[in-house]
Amino acid sequence: MxxxxxxxxxxxxxxxxxxxxxxxxxxxxxxxxxxxxxxxxxxxxxxxxxxxxxxxxxxxxxxxxxxxxxxxxxxxxxxxxxxxxxxxxxxxxxxxxxxxxxxxxxxxxxxxxxxxxHKIQKTFAPFELDCKKLTLAGIYEFLRECDRQNRTTTEIKEHIQALLFALHKSAIVLTRAELEAFDEAIKLADSYVRESYIFLPLLLKIHNKQKGGR
CATH class of the missing domain: 3.40.50.300 (P-loop containing nucleotide triphosphate hydrolases)
Structure with a gap:
């Protein structure tokens, strides 16, 4: 199959x-x-x-x-x-x-x-970072802005979806383990974990992927 x-x-x-x-x-x-x-x-x-x-x-x-x-x-x-x-x-x-x-x-x-x-697809705002050109400095500023926004749980989950969409649009293929990290991010959002704590491991994984890491 x-x-x-x-x-x-x-x-x-x-x-x-x-x-x-x-x-x-x-x-x-x-x-x-x-x-x-x-x-x-x-x-x-x-x-x-x-x-x-x-x-x-x-x-x-x-x-x-x-x-x-x-x-x-x-x-x-x-x-x-x-x-x-x-x-x-x-x-x-x-x-x-x-x-x-x-x-x-x-x-x-x-x-x-x-x-x-079967309905009009919700349009996510473009993700703030260029997924193909992540820098540690850019990630740091992004996380600081996340905490300033004070988004709701639903908005954080939509933000995570926006990152997934940006990765797809950038032709960045995720492994099973990387997809599971997004699963964990959704769970953390439902548990009211601070948004910067949710995005930090996701963005570091992508940054490491760009550098040829595992």
Whole structure:
């Protein structure tokens, strides 16, 4: 199987996406995981939901089966569990995740899924540093400015995404370990860690990469 083992659909109209995907399929060829509370409201995808997905994924089938996950957010624990099966997917299983934003998922999850955006894509402000010409002095000034901005958790995660986009635009390919560093950055943002502390190891890794380091 290739790099991508499924699809990610970015949309706030999850039910429409589910209908489009399942319309041409037979009933037994797909299963939908859409956690809700006792009032029918969609809730976060949690570790117990991920365990159910994993169990369902290993049911034998001679035909391609679609495992469809839809939630407004995905817990870090559930994503870590899902990552294991996305890295070594069972035969004939195709994963489809639906989320309202890329920020809902870790970079290592995103790297395994072919992304389809069904809404106007949010435009990030250009990242402040030239990723191809990082200097220690430039990194230092950038980190000082980060602390002056006092961004919210959401804004910090968007800033991390802006760095990822800048790296992609600069044709800088990240290794698995480097992608995991971005996963850790997202977790730190959710834990209200100071923004400069989050960006320091990321930027030093990129700077070291430019210098031919490992």
């Amino acid at each position: 290739g790099v991508f083992v499924g699809e990610l659909h970015i949309s706030t109209q999850a039910q429409e996406i589910v209908r489009e995907i399942t319309a041409p399929l037979q009933k037994g060829d797909y299963v939908i995981f859409n956690p809700t509370n006792d009032k029918g409201k969609e809730v976060e995808f949690r570790i117990d939901d991920a365990r159910e997905v994993i169990a369902q994924s290993y049911l034998a089938s001679q035909r391609e089966r679609f495992i469809i996950l839809s939630a407004p957010s995905y817990s870090i624990e559930s994503q870590n569990a899902l990552l294991k099966i996305l890295e070594e997917p069972p035969q004939n299983v195709h994963f489809v995740l639906i989320a309202p934003s890329k920020n809902a998922l870790l970079p290592t999850i995103l790297s395994r899924l072919h992304t389809h955006i």
